[in-house]
Amino acid sequence: MRKIVLFLFIIVKSYSQESTSNYFFINGQKFSKQTKYVMYDSKEDVKKTTNDKIYFFIQGETFEFLRNKFRVDTCSIRNLKKIKIEKVKGLSDREYLFYKQSLNKIKGKEDKILGPMPITKNHNYFKVIIVEKYENRILKYDVDWTYTGTRGFKVIRK
Numbered sequence: 001m002r003k004i005v006l007f008l009f010i011i012v013k014s015y016s017q018e019s020t021s022n023y024f025f026i027n028g029q030k031f032s033k034q035t036k037y038v039m040y041d042s043k044e045d046v047k048k049t050t051n052d053k054i055y056f057f058i059q060g061e062t063f064e065f066l067r068n069k070f071r072v073d074t075c076s077i078r079n080l081k082k083i084k085i086e087k088v089k090g091l092s093d094r095e096y097l098f099y100k101q102s103l104n105k106i107k108g109k110e111d112k113i114l115g116p117m118p119i120t121k122n123h124n125y126f127k128v129i130i131v132e133k134y135e136n137r138i139l140k141y142d143v144d145w146t147y148t149g150t151r152g153f154k155v156i157r158k
Contacts, residue, residue, distance in 0.1 A: 021142070024124050031102045033127040036086045037140075038063070040132040047132075056130050056143065059088040063130055063143040073140040080138055083131060095125050122146055 023032050038058060040047065046057040054065040065072075086094075102125070123145040130141040 022127060026102055027106060029106055031105075033125060034098060035127045035129060036091065037083045037129050037131050038088055038091075039085045040130050042132075054141065056141070058130075061088050061091070062146045063128060063141075064146050065130070065141045065143045070142040073142075075138050075140060077133070077136055077138055080131070080133075085131065091126070092123070095123055099125050 021033075023030050025031070040056055040058060045059070046055075048055045048057070052067045054067075056063040056065070126145065128143050128145045130143050132139045132141070
């Protein structure tokens with residue numbers, strides 16, 4: 001009986017963790033995150049592995065894969081054609097625009113928040129998946145995009 005209860009607890013816990021990573025809240029209203037795929041290139045980018053984490057350093061941004069929180073998805077290389085790969089450059093700007101668009105959906109001007117996005121440990125408005133080519137397949141890492149650069153301010157990079 002204890003095994004059944006434990007099994008049900010694990011299922012509910014894993015479902016709740018996965019589902020909360022797909023949305024965010026602004027003033028109590030729930031919004032779905034946009035999924036952004038970023039390509040990891042071993043020739044240009046850096047990947048550091050520890051016991052329970054993998055860090056991806058891609059074009060000045062840091063992405064963190066937690067083994068106890070996320071899973072690696074393995075797919076055929078043919079699936080790469082179905083994925084829209086985003087450039088890291090300007091991703092923070094696009095996230096800020098998405099945040100502002102989400103604010104505009106909140107009814108009532110008194111509820112709207114003006115200014116930059118709230119300061120948090122991670123970027124909370126995009127769900128980022130790192131895509132890595134490995135032999136004849138691709139690996140997809142669901143990651144946390146940690147703040148290393150901008151926090152929703154307009155960035156002009158040359």
